[in-house]
Amino acid sequence: MHIWTWQEWQGLPYLTCSILSPWRHGFFSRHFGPGSPADLVEVLQPGAPAYRTRQVHGNEVLKTTQVAPLSSGAETPLAEADGLLSHKPLESVWVASADCVPVLIGDGVTGRVAAVHAGWRGTAAKILPEAIAQFKQQGSQIPDLRVAMGPAISGKVYQVSKDVAVQLAATLLLTDTATSLAEIWDPLYHLPNPPLLPDPEPDRARADVRRFNALQLERLGLGPDQVAVSSHCTYSQPELFFSYRRDRLKSVQWSGIVNSSPG
Template structure:
């Protein structure tokens, strides 16, 4: 989807991915070639004066703003959450991933932004719609949002248990179903389904990025407001870490910097 809207930029001799939908915001989806650099090292590639914001990701659905983070009596420097939403300009919001979806959102009018870590667990908890709802509560309109979903594991190679596919699919499935299997079969029968069949009994192939797209369009966003990176972390080992491929806990970072109102 919108594969032509993605292009590579350069920092320190390495390439990182950007999306034309987010051209109004300094942003980037960085590759494994930047490892082991962290957001404090990478933010200057986006905006030299931006304040770094990041959290401890736990595969949940919590969405925090920098103000909320500053007010928390956290035991560690980075409170537990899986999404960040800006509440002022020049805030660099970062998430990390190694197969899960890095989702960056910008508001064309307010200039505010969000960065979301959406694996299958977070997607089952509807973390992307929750982040959008929090942006709306801060004054955003759905029509003003632009969403880029970065490199993640592709559905064609992401085998999961039918129970997992059902847990995620339940967030987008119409109607009631008697069992997980019935729900998955119903979703698989739909056009452009994010749940694909698998040869192994009790398994399915799950396209988490497309589930996020479905969740966004069911909120009321148009497909023109959403772009999915044409890159798979599992199938491109030269560019991306993949936990499913190697079992190693290594990550690539994705970030976006908020700006002033238009």
């Protein structure tokens, strides 16, 4: 069982997950805003270089060799991408979220880590499978990977259009013989812990984006002992998290992880 634990830094709360215990990491609450990764890295690994991107709801995953480290108090030109994969020990990689899923990944053999921003668009574009492919290109083996999905909007409150539901459902197409849109999404309602939930409005559904990502990882061969999913909902816990859907404000919380030494 994966354990999520609230930690404190100077009286401010952030989450860690037991599945990522080999790595310094954190899913930071709204109380750390408006700090940037260049500041927040001091909580995890003082002096470590911090990397982020300009997130665009796509599926591109860059390496830290392709972006510049952040400087505290200085503007750094940002590359567009929604995932970052570390290259060297003690590098930290970061993502921002405010309902979308922040995902931190570590390789227990190489120590390499990644931070991924998986909103519904990125999930529909299979950004997590892309991140796993990048790990494999760097020599990682599937059994060595550990994945934690942090606070995000929960499925029971995340209403989406049927068009969005279909795009997400298409990533888990359960049959090759579907001849209608309904045949694409209907089977997902009947899965254990379903990623799609019914909505009172006929042209809407409720989508559990974290569950979609977990099922995508399952199809890649990652077992339940390798994937941890937070139960925290950004929409339903305003005292802890920003939520764009709730507040309509462009405020975010950060999640970050530090590359450990291999071995």
